[in-house]
Amino acid sequence: MTPVQFDTVALIGIGLIGSSLAREIRHKHLAHRIVISTRSAETLKRAEELGLGDMYTLSAADAVREADLVIVSVPVGASGAVAAVIAGALKPGAIVTDVGSTKESVIAQMQPHMPDHVHFIPGHPIAGTEYSGPDAGFIGLFRGRWCILTPLAGTDDTAKTRLRLFWEAVGSNVDEMDPGHHDKVLAIVSHLPHIIAYNIVGTADDLETVTESDVIKYSASGFRDFTRLAASDPTMWRDICxxxxxxxxxxxxxxxxxxxxxxxxxxxxxxEKLFDLFTRTRAIRRSIVEAGQDTAAPDFGRHANDPVE
Amino acid sequence: MTPVQFDTVALIGIGLIGSSLAREIRHKHLAHRIVISTRSAETLKRAEELGLGDMYTLSAADAVREADLVIVSVPVGASGAVAAVIAGALKPGAIVTDVGSTKESVIAQMQPHMPDHVHFIPGHPIAGTEYSGPDAGFIGLFRGRWCILTPLAGTDDTAKTRLRLFWEAVGSNVDEMDPGHHDKVLAIVSHLPHIIAYNIVGTADDLETVTESDVIKYSASGFRDFTRLAASDPTMWRDICxxxxxxxxxxxxxxxxxxxxxxxxxxxxxxEKLFDLFTRTRAIRRSIVEAGQDTAAPDFGRHANDPVE
Structure with missing residues (x-):
């Protein structure tokens, strides 16, 4: 078995991230068997219809019994409950990781439940879209994106290397950092932008002088960028807040x-003050494009596929 | 001459909007002659290299002498100065319009200069990208987007119809509204989003606990959407503010x-409060996509052209 391959991977939660992982694991042959578990019978059925795994169960404990790698992909508020349920069923030597957008809280919720005979390595792939659910996943979601691991002191190096190779195999670059620093970084690059987007869309919705129809028709002038973020999964974002x-x-x-x-x-x-601020912000955009973290195409390439009449 | 065609169109200002108009006019045969004028000799030279017009001059007055349609596409703070310069040279019966993002101020600046023998009809196409200058223009920029006219009382119907048909010919839907209402609508759908985007990028740039390198690497989690807006033309946005x-x-x-x-x-x-807000904002996104004002592709279709490895 190559270090990047696992015999059995258990995916707890099969939304955008879980189902993208299922597709990548299959596509890249990263495991011999994919076991999928989720709380909702309807979602589990949908995952089965999509053929995302090899085994499907509503019991997270049953899902992890044979697993060498367990990936918990649930809203961060549910991490503790999942950890409590799977703890007793985890196989000795298994790697347990998560994909949650907050790390200190997830560690506080999950770690107390983790038995000594497993390797618990918290993680967070910086990837997503505004869609959620098992249909939203796709191959390529993690490609060129960063995955941050926030390992606890004393984490086994071999387990950490295996997890790192797994994320690299699905196309990610892997970084390690302290959970507290992760939470500050994500607060500014992800959590604040989403909160602000939700807020401005709410403000626009409440106006009396400007109608909803005005807002929709003229949204192309900037507003529509915010509505995409503000269409993200409400449960996930409530939990992050x-x-x-x-x-x-x-x-x-x-x-x-x-x-x-x-x-x-x-x-x-x-x-003068306005001009100064509006000028210095341009440099950051350039750096992001140069770092390969966004497209340089105007308007994110929205026009790229327009037919020319 | 069909009502949508003009003999000579003068484009005063040849940035993103002016140069997109030049390309559309040529492409759709909307005028026999395109005269281009701009304040900067360097930009004018670039317009000529790109072959955007038939005549090029640094004198806005010379540019408008023969024009049946004059389109002023300059930062809104410069509208008054342009009006003063062209006023004495305008041909009787000419239609004078603009593309400025604020309408009450543009009217206050331009109207006092306009001679009685021309038709001054303020306008604003709701279209753009984060790029500026004559190289940034392209065919298709106005397609499916709204153009708002804010005609003054007593405006000649024939002139208004000709201008409306012109915008429809470049692919726009045309609306009419009161300039004050326009300014309120744009304040929420365009001006506020840009100001907030500039502001958050500035906040991120100033942090001590999170480095610029962190911000750039992990920008894909939401922040990068804001940096696009915050890369817009500083002069244009200073003037709008x-x-x-x-x-x-x-x-x-x-x-x-x-x-x-x-x-x-x-x-x-x-x-509960968070969940409620995060839920109701989803509906606006759906309406914008249904109205054809944005793509339903995840992440604005950024992934659409990714190769599958």
Missing amino acids: LHNKTAILEMLSRFSEDLAYLQRAIRWGDG | LHNKTAILEMLSRFSEDLAYLQRAIRWGDG
Whole structure:
């Protein structure tokens, strides 16, 4: 068995991330057997219709019994409950990981349940779309994206290497960091953008002077970018807000402070301040495109497939 | 001459919008002659290299002398100066329009200069990308997008119809509204999103605990959407902030109020309030996609052209 291959992988949760992993594992032959478990009978049935695994069960404990690798892909608020359910059924030597967007909270929820004879290595692939559920997954989701591992002190090196090779095999670059630092980074690059997007879409929805029809028709002028983020899975995002509270509140407060400064510049017609801010933000965009983390195509390439009349 | 055709069109300003119009006019045979004028000799030279027009001049007055249709596509802060320069050279019966993102201010700046013998009809195509300059234009930019006309009382119907047909010929749907209403609508669907995007990118840039390298690497988790808007033309956006101040400050204050409410829900762990907001924002996204104002492809179709390995 090559180090990147597992005999049995158990996927607990089969939404966008879980089902993309199932497709990649099959496509790249990363396991001999894929066992899928999820809480909802309907979702499990759908996963089976899609042929995502080799075995399907509503019992997370049954799913992990034979597994060498267990990947928990559930809303972060459910991590503790899953850990409690699978703990007694885990095979000695198994690697248990997760894909949650907050790491300190997931560790606090899961670690107390983990038996000494397994390797618990928390992780977070920085990848996703605004869609959710088993139909939303696809091959290529992780390609060129970063996956962050936040291993605990004393983690077995061989287990860590196997998990790292697994993520590399599905196309990711792998980084390691401290869970607290992860939570701060994600608060600014992911959690705050989503919260702000949800907020502005809510503000627009509540206006009396501008109708919903106006908002929809003219959304192409900027607003529609925000609506995509604000169409993300509500359960997932509620849980993130509740489970990365400290870092999110810190970033929100800095954002609001900066916005007040900008608002003041607008009120007092300070064109120079506005121009300075609007200029320095361009550099970050360039760096992101250069780092291969976004396309340089105008409008994210939305026009790329338009027919020319 | 069909009503949609003009003998001579003068394009004052040849950035993203002006140069896209030049390309469309040529492509759809909407004029016999395209005259291009811009303030910068370098940009004018580039327009000529790209073959965007039939005549090129640094003098906006010379450009409009023979024109039946004059389209002013400059940052809104420059509208008044352009109007003053072209006023004495305008041909009787000419239609003068603009593409500015704020309408009350543009009208206040331009109208006093307009002679009685021309038809001044302010307009605003809701279309653009994060790129600027004559190289950024392309055929198809206006297709399926709305163009808003904000005609003044007593505007000649024939002139209005000709301008409407012109925008329809380049693929736009045309709407008419009051300039004040336009400015409020744009404040929420365009100006506020851009200001917020500039602001969050600025906040991220200023953090001490999260490095710029972290921000760039992990931007795919939401942040990169904002950096695209925050890479837009600084001069254009400075001018918009200065020229739609009242409506922008109103929308900003509502946004901040809503954000404070959301922040409080996070601080107090009110999952129900968060879930409610995160759920109702999904409907707007669906409506925008159904209205043809955005693609339903995950992540704006960024993955659409990825090769499968």
